[in-house]
Amino acid sequence: MKICITSQGENLDSQVDPRFGRCQYFIVIDTETLGFEAIQNPNIDSMGGVGVQSGQLIANKSVKAVLTGNVGPNAFQTLQTARLDVITGVSGTIKEVIEKYNRGELKPTQCPSVNSKFGIPGTK
Amino acid sequence: MILSVASGKGGTGKTIVATSLALSISNVQILDCDVEEPNSHIFIKPEIANKENVCIPVPRIDETKCNFCGKCQEVCVYNAIAVLKDKVLVFPELCHGCGSCSYFCPENAIKEVDKEIGVVEFGKSNDIQFVHGKLNIGEAMAPPLIKAVKKHIYSIKTIIIDAPPGTSCPVIESIKKSDFCILVTEPTPFGLNDLILAVEVMRKLNIPFGVVINRSDLGDDKTDQYCQKQNIPVLMRIPFERKIAEGYSRGETIVETLPEYKEKFQEMFRKIKENNNF
Structure with a gap:
């Protein structure tokens, strides 16, 4: 089974990127074999609607769940409609996160964790 | 003047x-x-x-006509449409009302409806x-x-x-x-x-x-x-x-x-x- 983790780098020792829409990389990984693909996020510099764009990108990757720090309302709606589990509040390295996920310690959320525009640099 | x-x-x-x-x-x-x-x-x-x-015109998708080809999402520069496998999501608050989606829809599945701003x-x-x-x-x-x-x-x-x-x-x-x-x-x-x-x-x-x-x-x-x-x-x-x-x-x-x-x-x-x- 494949899942997607937002990442600041392109390997399994990288830290989780706390943003969803504007994360550096999407790591799409097989939870059993740990075979993975690191997708550089093409949407980082988009003006708006990034949650929708990134959500759609991941929805097309046939993953079961998305693990990230935070997710905004538009991304959440897109991912939920695509019937993906959304797990927020995740941090640490990609490796640690996979282990936690496999042990069943991470539970899906039922709502977005932040407001629109959260991931835009310079806004808090 | x-x-x-x-x-x-x-x-x-x-x-x-x-x-x-x-x-x-x-x-x-x-x-x-x-x-x-x-x-x-x-x-x-x-x-x-x-x-x-x-009002501005925002898209409404007729899902009986839509074949989820993704053209509307591709032409929307404001990312106001997400085309998933069997569902199209419209985000009206991202829409600028430009009309590209309905113009380019090959299936004629998009109607524009007024949204008051x-x-x-x-x-x-x-x-x-x-x-x-x-x-x-x-x-x-x-x-x-x-x-x-x-x-x-x-x-x-x-x-x-x-x-x-x-x-x-x-x-x-x-x-x-x-x-x-x-x-x-x-x-x-x-x-x-x-x-x-x-x-x-x-x-x-x-x-x-x-x-x-x-x-x-x-x-x-x-x-x-x-x-x-x-x-x-x-x-x-x-x-x-x-x-x-x-x-x-x-x-x-x-x-x-x-x-x-x-x-x-x-x-x-x-x-x-x-x-x-x-």
Whole structure:
């Protein structure tokens, strides 16, 4: 089974990127074999609607769940409609996160964790 | 003649300059295009006689016709549509109402439906004709509403446009096709920084312009130096005065608080007209 983790780098020792829409990389990984693909996020510099764009990108990757720090309302709606589990509040390295996920310690959320525009640099 | 009042930096005194000018000259129509937070009406005190709702077209997908090809999402530069395997999501608050999605849909599965974004209100106060737009709370698309406000320009009058702050789309929409633009600034580092950005916009849009320096006796002389170097006329200086601020907080223009300013505004208007052959 494949899942997607937002990442600041392109390997399994990288830290989780706390943003969803504007994360550096999407790591799409097989939870059993740990075979993975690191997708550089093409949407980082988009003006708006990034949650929708990134959500759609991941929805097309046939993953079961998305693990990230935070997710905004538009991304959440897109991912939920695509019937993906959304797990927020995740941090640490990609490796640690996979282990936690496999042990069943991470539970899906039922709502977005932040407001629109959260991931835009310079806004808090 | 269309005269707009813009600034770059917010809070420099656009509205008080626009409304004071409106009260100093005759045959005026004033349009408050700062639709996200209109406030000219506080000073002009018009009686609102009429209003009109303003809508933009947003897509509605007919899923019985849609084959989820993804064309609409591909042509939407605002990312307002997500096409998933068996579902299309529309995000109306991201939509600019451009119509590309319905135009390009090969299955004819997209219909445009109206979504209200705000209202335009008209009124009068003595001899001044008044129009402003009020964007609905939570709406992000100011330009279509500003366009709707500007549709009511009554060109035999002297039109004064109170523009929003900044240099982005709502400002461009407000000031374009103006014959002249008054840039209100203050002599502070922020004021100057944003004035320079606003000047670049004026030059790009080819709109003649001049500067009003508000609170001109505070801050430093860098704004003056900049205007001199760039050959930008300083149309008026308004020194800091507690009385003006007190009047403002009661909803009074400068010319009501300090009537001697009326002549200064008339003089500025005359100079603008003469120097630009209006």
